[in-house]
Amino acid sequence: KLSLPVPVKKAFKGLESCGFSGYLVGGCVRDYLLDTLPTDFDMTTDATPDEIISCFTGHRVLKTGIRHGTVTIILDGMAIEITTHRTEGDYSDSRHPDAVKFTKNLADDLARRDFTINAMAYHPQKGLIDRYGGAADIKNKIIRGVGDPHKRMAEDALRMLRGLRFAAVLGFDLDEETRIAIRQNCGQLANISAERIAAELNKLICGKNAKTIILEETTVLGVVIPELLPAKNFDQQNPHHCYDVLTHTAVAMQTLAPVPRLRWAMLFHDLGKPQTFTRDAAGVGHFKGHSKCSEAIARERLTALRMSNVTIDQVCALVKYHGTIIEEDKKSVKRWLNRLSEPLLRDLIAIKRGDNLAKASKHHDRLESLQRLEALLDQVIAEKACFSLKDLAVNGHDLMGLGIKNGEEIGRILNLLLAGVIDEVYENEKDSLIKKAKEMRTC
Ligand code: ATP
Ligand code: MG
Numbered sequence: 084k085l086s087l088p089v090p091v092k093k094a095f096k097g098l099e100s101c102g103f104s105g106y107l108v109g110g111c112v113r114d115y116l117l118d119t120l121p122t123d124f125d126m127t128t129d130a131t132p133d134e135i136i137s138c139f140t141g142h143r144v145l146k147t148g149i150r151h152g153t154v155t156i157i158l159d160g161m162a163i164e165i166t167t168h169r170t171e172g173d174y175s176d177s178r179h180p181d182a183v184k185f186t187k188n189l190a191d192d193l194a195r196r197d198f199t200i201n202a203m204a205y206h207p208q209k210g211l212i213d214r215y216g217g218a219a220d221i222k223n224k225i226i227r228g229v230g231d232p233h234k235r236m237a238e239d240a241l242r243m244l245r246g247l248r249f250a251a252v253l254g255f256d257l258d259e260e261t262r263i264a265i266r267q268n269c270g271q272l273a274n275i276s277a278e279r280i281a282a283e284l285n286k287l288i289c290g291k292n293a294k295t296i297i298l299e300e301t302t303v304l305g306v307v308i309p310e311l312l313p314a315k316n317f318d319q320q321n322p323h324h325c326y327d328v329l330t331h332t333a334v335a336m337q338t339l340a341p342v343p344r345l346r347w348a349m350l351f352h353d354l355g356k357p358q359t360f361t362r363d364a365a366g367v368g369h370f371k372g373h374s375k376c377s378e379a380i381a382r383e384r385l386t387a388l389r390m391s392n393v394t395i396d397q398v399c400a401l402v403k404y405h406g407t408i409i410e411e412d413k414k415s416v417k418r419w420l421n422r423l424s425e426p427l428l429r430d431l432i433a434i435k436r437g438d439n440l441a442k443a444s445k446h447h448d449r450l451e452s453l454q455r456l457e458a459l460l461d462q463v464i465a466e467k468a469c470f471s472l473k474d475l476a477v478n479g480h481d482l483m484g485l486g487i488k489n490g491e492e493i494g495r496i497l498n499l500l501l502a503g504v505i506d507e508v509y510e511n512e513k514d515s516l517i518k519k520a521k522e523m524r525t526c
Contacts (some may be wrong), residue, residue, distance in 0.1 A: 085205065085414060090158035090161040090163060091096075092207075093158045093159070093258065094126060094165065095126075095206075097142075097156070098126075099139045101119055101134070101137065101138040104128060105127070105202035106126060106127050106128070107126055107204065107206075108126060108192070108193075108204075109196065110201060110212070111123065111124065111125060112205045112217075113200045113203065113217070116203070116218055117219075117221060117253070124161070124164075125163075125165075126164070126165045127189065127192050127204065128165055129167070131185060131190075132149045132154050135154045135295075136154060142157060143156070144157070147164070148166075150442075151166070151183055152167035152169050152183065153166040167185045168189055168191060169183050169185050169186060169191060169192060170184050170186055170192070174239055177237065177271040177274050178239060180239075189204060190214065193212070193214055193215070193376050194214075194229065197228065197235065197239075197242045197246070198217075198220075198229060198242075198261075199216055199220045199225075199229055200220050200249070201217070202229045203218065215227075215230075216509070220258075224255040225255060225257075225258050226257050226261060226362070227260075227261050228242070228246070228261045228264060232261040232265075233260075233263075233268070236263070236264045236268040236271075237264075238266065239278055240271035240275050242290055243268060243271075243272060244275070244283040244284070245292065246247045246261060246285055247296050247300055248254060248302065250295075251287045251290030251291075251293045251296040252286055252289070252290040252292075253290075254290070254292040255292075265303055266300075266302065269302065272303070272306040272307055277387060277389045280307050280388060281356075281388040283412050285343045288343065288346040288347065289342070289346055291337075291343035293336055293337065293346070294334060294336060297333045297350075298329065310354045310380045313354075313358075314328040314332065314356070315358050316325075316331040319331070319368050321368045321369070322446075323446045324442055324443060325443040326352050326441065328356050331353065332349065332350060332353055334441040335437040335438050336350060336437070338436070338437035339433060339434070339437050343432060344397050344401070345393070345401075345430055345434065346400035347381070347398045348398045348405070348430070348434055349434060349438070351377050351378075351384070351402050352383035352402050353373065354377050354380045355374065355375070355376025355378075356370045356373045356377070359371060374402060374404070377402050378402045379401050381398055382395060397430075400431075401430055401434050404423075405434050405438060406438075406524070409431075409435075411452060414505060416428075416463050417469075417470040419431075420463065420492055421470045421501070436449075436450065439453070469501070469504050469505070472497055472498075472501055475497065475501050475504065475511065475516070476513040476516055477513055477516045479493045479494075480490075485520060485521060487524055487526070489526060492525065499523055500516050500519060500520065500523075
């Protein structure tokens with residue numbers, strides 16, 4: 084018996100006092116069985132959307148997806164999605180059902196769901212309704228399509244990516260038939276919108292088993308990120324590396340915190356290698372300019388996935404600089420802080436550390452240097468050192484006060500002053516900087 088939040092109990096009461104039945108369903112039931120607290124609560128009911136609304140007069144109601152039978156009820160500040168039991172008609176575009184039909188029958192509603200672990204319902208008195216063995220699959224850590232996985236994957240291609248995502252996030256295996264169905268139907272992923280693919284991939288790459296899925300299902304993921312394909316089994320022919328490019332990538336990703344921009348950066352950091360590979364006279368592999376090439380790949384792919392410009396720029400900066408040496412002195416740290424900002428510089432250090440950890444163990448030589456770098460960074464931040472224009476003791480207004488009117492000239496002088504302060508040739512002190520500015524002005 085689950086201990087439910089008060090608003091969820093109220094939602095059950097609201098439906099039942101009007102003569103309808105309600106069940107918790109989908110992700111929240113799965114999460115309870117996984118011993119994790121659900122983030123959102125979805126219910127399914129035999130009431131139509133209008134009937135649902137009439138059960139909750141006096142409460143806030145959002146008509147979020149009336150056409151599909153979904154109403155969101157706000158109870159004590161908690162949003163609960165209540166959806167009429169429904170079945171789905173044929174899928175002619177491998178994405179949208181041609182028609183949605185409401186039904187009085189819970190069993191029909193469960194049959195339309197994607198995976199057994201997502202196809203369970205729960206009622207406080209009736210207990211768990213588990214027609215497809217979802218609880219056993221959770222226990223055995225299996226992702227299994229409901230019914231005939233071939234039919235289910237062909238109906239809605241997004242399910243394939245959801246399947247890989249759940250396997251990566253939960254650390255589950257794919258049931259063999261489901262795996263085959265995903266591999267056979269993966270070409271249909273081309274029909275799915277970039278936004279939906281990106282939302283699934285953001286979760287997948289942050290999964291605790293992202294590595295396994297990336298390595299085992301490269302061909303499927305290659306439909307949405309084709310640049311993964313040449314990296315698979317690409318032998319680096321270089322003594323620093325004990326893995327091929329894709330294995331190195333996947334191992335390195337798994338060392339990182341589950342933050343999309345970090346994981347994306349690591350995913351792309353070496354994908355330019357197959358394109359830049361050359362071998363020297365001794366037969367050792369080299370990849371001149373691979374970071375630049377990887378950065379271009381990242382930008383193109385993330386743009387196609389309609390990621391935000393901020394995310395794209397951050398990921399690309401991490402890819403671009405992942406192999407650039409950061410010197411261990413305060414001036415250098417301040418220059419990098421100026422270039423990247425503090426959070427991104429910390430991310431870069433994490434990327435460098437993960438990259439190094441996923442090389443041959445006798446080449447873990449950079450790790451101590453990175454630790455010293457982090458200590459220096461902490462020190463620079465603690466000292467509130469000046470590393471950006473906003474920390475500078477003079478600003479554009481001060482320079483205008485000197486009669487400098489030209490915006491470009493103001494920018495040029497401020498940047499020269501900042502460079503001098505970062506390099507510790509000038510003090511960050513207003514009067515002396517103003518004096519320097521007067522010497523620097525050309526108009
Ligand atoms: P999470 O919210 O953690 O991503 P979830 O399982 O709750 O996981 P939702 O997208 O919120 O995922 O969907 C809620 C439920 O709707 C799922 O548990 C599943 O039963 C069903 N569902 C969602 N997407 C599909 C789909 N493409 N095909 C079939 N059923 C689906
Ligand atoms: Mg959900």
